[in-house]
Amino acid sequence: MxxxxxxxxxxxxxxxxxxxMREIVQSVIKSNIIYRDRSRVxxxxxxxxxxxxxxxxxxxxxxxKSGTGAGYVWKK
Numbered sequence: 424m425x426x427x428x429x430x431x432x433x434x435x436x437x438x439x440x441x442x443x444m445r446e447i448v449q450s451v452i453k454s455n456i457i458y459r460d461r462s463r464v465x466x467x468x469x470x471x472x473x474x475x476x477x478x479x480x481x482x483x484x485x486x487x488k489s490g491t492g493a494g495y496v497w498k499k
Contacts (some may be wrong), residue, residue: 434497441494
């Protein structure tokens with residue numbers, strides 16, 4: 424997966440902390456020298472997060488209220 428290493432480096436450094444999609448996308452964009460289209464990066468990040476949830480590495484916390492984003496937590 425394209426952004427898997429950047430996401431794992433960011434989230435594994437802070438196990439138990441809740442990340443928002445915006446934080447993860449900004450981190451991936453900053454780690455790449457060439458600016459990429461934000462919507463493409465977001466889609467790639469989302470795919471990586473889905474795969475990490477399937478292998479039980481992260482937990483996706485669904486929002487309680489409408490209009491708020493999901494949270495992503497690296498398991499300890």
